[in-house]
Amino acid sequence: MTAAVAAAADEAGGGSPLRRLSTFLYLRPRFVLLLLLVPPLLWLGVIYLGSLFALLLQSFFYIDEFTGQVVHEVTLRTFGELFTAANLSVIWRTAGMAALVTAACATIAFPIAYYMVRYAGIRTKALFYLAIMLPLWSSYLVRVYAWKLLLAKEGVITWVMEQLHLAWVLDGILQIPMIGGPSLSASYIGTFLVFVYIWLPYMILPIEAALERVPRSMIEASADLGAHPGSTLRHVILPLAIPGIAAGSIFTFSLTLGDYIIPQIIGNSRPFIGMAVYLHQGTAGNIPLAAAFAVVPIAIMAIYLTLAKRFGAFDAL
Amino acid sequence: MSTANSIAIRFSGVSRHFGEVRAVDDVSFDIADGEFFAMLGPSGSGKTTCLRLIAGFEQPTDGAILLHGKSMVGVPPYERDVNTVFQDYALFPHMSVGENVAYGLMIRRVPRAERTRRAVEMLEMVALSGMAGRKPGQLSGGQRQRVALARALINQPSVLLLDEPLGALDLKLREQMQVELKAIQRRVGITFIYVTHDQGEALGMSDRIAVFNKGRIEQIGTPAEIYERPSSAFVAGFVGISNILDGPVAQAIAGSPAAFSIRPEKIRMQSPGADVPADCFSAAGRIDSLLYLGASTRYHVALAAGGELTVIEQNRDAPDLGDVPQQGLPVRLVWQRRQIQPIGPGR
Numbered sequence: 001m002t003a004a005v006a007a008a009a010d011e012a013g014g015g016s017p018l019r020r021l022s023t024f025l026y027l028r029p030r031f032v033l034l035l036l037l038v039p040p041l042l043w044l045g046v047i048y049l050g051s052l053f054a055l056l057l058q059s060f061f062y063i064d065e066f067t068g069q070v071v072h073e074v075t076l077r078t079f080g081e082l083f084t085a086a087n088l089s090v091i092w093r094t095a096g097m098a099a100l101v102t103a104a105c106a107t108i109a110f111p112i113a114y115y116m117v118r119y120a121g122i123r124t125k126a127l128f129y130l131a132i133m134l135p136l137w138s139s140y141l142v143r144v145y146a147w148k149l150l151l152a153k154e155g156v157i158t159w160v161m162e163q164l165h166l167a168w169v170l171d172g173i174l175q176i177p178m179i180g181g182p183s184l185s186a187s188y189i190g191t192f193l194v195f196v197y198i199w200l201p202y203m204i205l206p207i208e209a210a211l212e213r214v215p216r217s218m219i220e221a222s223a224d225l226g227a228h229p230g231s232t233l234r235h236v237i238l239p240l241a242i243p244g245i246a247a248g249s250i251f252t253f254s255l256t257l258g259d260y261i262i263p264q265i266i267g268n269s270r271p272f273i274g275m276a277v278y279l280h281q282g283t284a285g286n287i288p289l290a291a292a293f294a295v296v297p298i299a300i301m302a303i304y305l306t307l308a309k310r311f312g313a314f315d316a317l
Numbered sequence: 318m319s320t321a322n323s324i325a326i327r328f329s330g331v332s333r334h335f336g337e338v339r340a341v342d343d344v345s346f347d348i349a350d351g352e353f354f355a356m357l358g359p360s361g362s363g364k365t366t367c368l369r370l371i372a373g374f375e376q377p378t379d380g381a382i383l384l385h386g387k388s389m390v391g392v393p394p395y396e397r398d399v400n401t402v403f404q405d406y407a408l409f410p411h412m413s414v415g416e417n418v419a420y421g422l423m424i425r426r427v428p429r430a431e432r433t434r435r436a437v438e439m440l441e442m443v444a445l446s447g448m449a450g451r452k453p454g455q456l457s458g459g460q461r462q463r464v465a466l467a468r469a470l471i472n473q474p475s476v477l478l479l480d481e482p483l484g485a486l487d488l489k490l491r492e493q494m495q496v497e498l499k500a501i502q503r504r505v506g507i508t509f510i511y512v513t514h515d516q517g518e519a520l521g522m523s524d525r526i527a528v529f530n531k532g533r534i535e536q537i538g539t540p541a542e543i544y545e546r547p548s549s550a551f552v553a554g555f556v557g558i559s560n561i562l563d564g565p566v567a568q569a570i571a572g573s574p575a576a577f578s579i580r581p582e583k584i585r586m587q588s589p590g591a592d593v594p595a596d597c598f599s600a601a602g603r604i605d606s607l608l609y610l611g612a613s614t615r616y617h618v619a620l621a622a623g624g625e626l627t628v629i630e631q632n633r634d635a636p637d638l639g640d641v642p643q644q645g646l647p648v649r650l651v652w653q654r655r656q657i658q659p660i661g662p663g664r
Contacts, residue, residue: 220374221407223394225421225472235424239411312411 059291070287078288082296087276091296094273097188097263098256098300101195102203102249108196109203109248110241117211132201140198144265147194151185151266158183181268191267195256202251210244211237246313253304257297273297324386325350325476325508326371331380333366340366342532343380348510348525350475353502355511355519358529359555364512367529368478371510373397385475400469401478404485406461408453414440414464415449421472439467442501459490466501476508483518495522516556520544528552544580550660553578558627560584561660569622570600576660581629583656586616586642587649599651600626604644616642618650626650 025032060074081087116128135143150156161170174180174187181187214237222232260274271279273293281290308314326348333341341363348354356364369375370382373394382389389397400421408417416423419436427435440446443463453461462482469477482498483491499522502509513519519526520540528535528543528551536548547553550561563576571577593599602618605625616628628650642648 215405215407217403217405217407218409220372220394221401221403221409221468222420223374224372224399224401225468226395226424227420228395231424235420236409240409 055291055294057291058287059295061288063286063288068285078292079295081289082292087293090271090273090276090293093270094257095300097192097195097272098253100192101199101256102252104192104196105200105203105252106207106245106249109200109207110245113204113207113211113241113244114237116208117214118216132204135197136201141261143198144194144262147190147197148185148266151183151190151193153183153185155183155185185266186268188267191263194262194266195259198262199252199255202255203245203248206247206251207241207244210241210247214240242313246308250301250305254297254301257300323350324348325352325384326510327381327383327386328367328370329381329383331367331370331382332378333363333370333375334378339532341370341377344532344534345380346527346534346537348476348508351506351508353499353509353511353522353524355513355523355526356529357513357516357519357526357556359514362529363532364527364529365480368401368480368510368512371476372399372401372478398474399476399478400472400474401480402462402465402469402482404480404482406453406465408461408464408468410453412453413449414445414451414453414456417453417464418449418467418471420468425472435471436467439471440464442470442504443467444497458485459494462486462494466498470501470505470507473505474507476510477502479509479511481513482511483513483515491518498522520556526556528555530555546658547578548661550576550578553658553660557581558629560626562624562626563660566620566622566624570598570620571654571657577657578660579626579652579657581615581627582631584626584628584650584652586618586628586630587651589647589649591649591651593649593651596654597651598654598657599649601647601649602626604642604646604648606644607642614642618648620650 058070059078060076061070061072062075062078063069064071082091112128116125120128148155152158158167158170161167170184173189174183179188179192181189184190184193218236218240219232222236223229227235258274260272260278263269263272264275273296277290277293280286280293324347327346329345331341331344332339344363344367356367358364366375370377371384371389373389373392373396377390384397384399409420412420415433415436418439419427419432422432422435437446437449440449443466445460445463445467448456448460448464453464456464462485465482479498483494486494495518498509511519511523520543523540525537525539526543527537530551536543536552538546543552543556547556550559553559553561558581559578560581561576561578562570564574567577568574589601600620600622602620605617605619607617608615611632613629613631616630618626618628620626
């Protein structure tokens with residue numbers, strides 16, 4: 001029936017070839033959909049996911065300790081290696097850092113996003129967008145090195161603290177075991193600060209988008225029904241912002257889990273997961289262990305999202 | 318209405334300016350306890366701002382607002398004994414219908430069991446029994462409207478504010494909800510303040526109507542007063558169909574150039590040679606166009622003296638299809654002298 005209509009229209013439709021092509025396509029929406037979807041699906045399926053699965057497959061092989069050759073035999077012993085004390089500490093260190101960075105990003109991003117949505121005029125809002133996006137226009141490496149200059153022993157922050165006669169505060173902070181160190185740029189504090197700086201935009205934008213969908217009348221309705229601003233925040237605004245916070249935390253959490261440059265440049269050079277992957281696939285040639293390490297962030301994210309869903313983070317979507 | 322404690326809301330000299338814009342400009346009125354009070358006007362006339370001033374979402378630039386004799390200046394919405402039904406309903410999408418309705422009680426730390434019980438009662442009252450477990454997203458527009466009403470009434474406010482609550486509903490549902498709203502108001506005995514731009518709603522439901530125009534009140538009165546005795550050309554035109562004659566046309570017909578209005582249904586359309594009783598005015602004219610509406614027909618008649626009048630005739634008799642007045646037919650319009658309403662000069 002449709003084909004007959006289409007054929008009739010083809011015969012009837014004269015005009016330029018382009019026009020006839022338009023008519024041909026207009027009458028066959030499914031065909032157009034197919035044309036649009038096949039290339040991206042091929043890309044996503046074969047190149048994008050395919051290479052990921054090829055990598056994950058490697059994690060089920062193991063390396064022969066004598067020859068240093070990869071043995072192509074399906075086994076879980078490489079995963080077992082993740083549970084050695086040294087490797088576990090890498091995982092805990094990275095996951096802990098990712099969690100702290102995510103929490104800090106969310107804490108800083110929420111008020112900024114809230115201000116942008118509720119109070120900023122069009123101009124101020126544009127200015128905020130610019131300020132948030134601007135850092136992303138310059139090289140990530142350059143920005144990390146810039147932070148090294150700020151945080152170094154001879155750097156700007158130390159100098160400012162000395163001028164203010166507050167050097168003792170800085171020294172006190174650096175004395176704190178675990179997170180302290182010889183200087184900010186050689187401590188976990190430094191790593192943390194730079195991670196928060198680098199990933200903050202990825203938290204602000206989703207929260208802003210989520211808050212944008214909360215109409216003013218909903219906040220007024222809450223006040224109207226007797227809720228103080230604090231209660232309104234707790235019962236209405238936060239629950240509705242949570243999908244945005246969840247989306248932002250996926251970015252900040254997984255990006256921190258996978259990063260290997262920041263902890264290498266700034267910090268006490270104890271390895272993070274990304275650095276472990278980098279080391280094992282490079283000099284050590286232990287592709288299976290590198291692949292097994294790569295599975296860790298995926299597993300952590302899967303658990304994280306399952307928990308988030310269980311606690312209703314996406315109910316407001 | 319004269320004693321202070323029976324006045325629910327008093328506005329005295331209230332203004333609300335947004336920069337240069339005078340959204341509400343020196344408005345004063347009283348609303349009695351238990352009254353169904355409509356604020357009627359076109360968009361931008363200040364009626365919604367007045368409602369928001371009562372709710373506490375806006376603070377007056379000038380003047381005083383009293384709620385049961387207590388000044389509301391500087392009192393935030395969450396400390397006012399007033400609840401609102403919002404135009405977009407503003408239901409919380411992450412809560413169930415039951416949680417939405419019980420929100421005000423939850424905020425007031427009413428125990429969960431009582432909260433649930435009262436929410437169920439409220440939902441029963443608005444004919445939504447058994448819907449407590451659903452999410453607002455699963456309801457139709459009319460059902461959401463009822464949830465918003467139940468949520469606002471559960472706190473038993475002394476005044477309920479309704480901001481064009483039926484605006485988003487289709488005609489049939491709107492008419493049904495008008496009847497239900499009126500019945501609910503009678504049952505709960507709470508003062509209802511109802512903002513609308515729909516004159517039909519205002520006339521049908523309210524005890525009194527305030528007609529707003531450009532931030533001021535043009536007229537306050539019962540629906541019949543507003544309709545039959547409009548005090549200005551604006552009211553005559555906004556409520557009902559505008560039929561205003563003035564100047565030479567008024568002189569020719571009524572013997573005075575002063576403007577007057579006459580409602581279309583008060584006019585009878587007769588043949589040109591018909592007798593005119595002594596207590597009637599009359600005007601000759603010709604049918605310019607007509608609109609057949611089923612129950613009635615609306616004629617636009619061009620007058621011989623100049624100007625135009627709209628006439629509504631009920632189609633009461635069985636149709637004699639060959640004998641329907643047609644375009645171009647000469648007619649004589651007749652109406653009783655006492656039916657005209659003098660119109661003061663408009664602002």
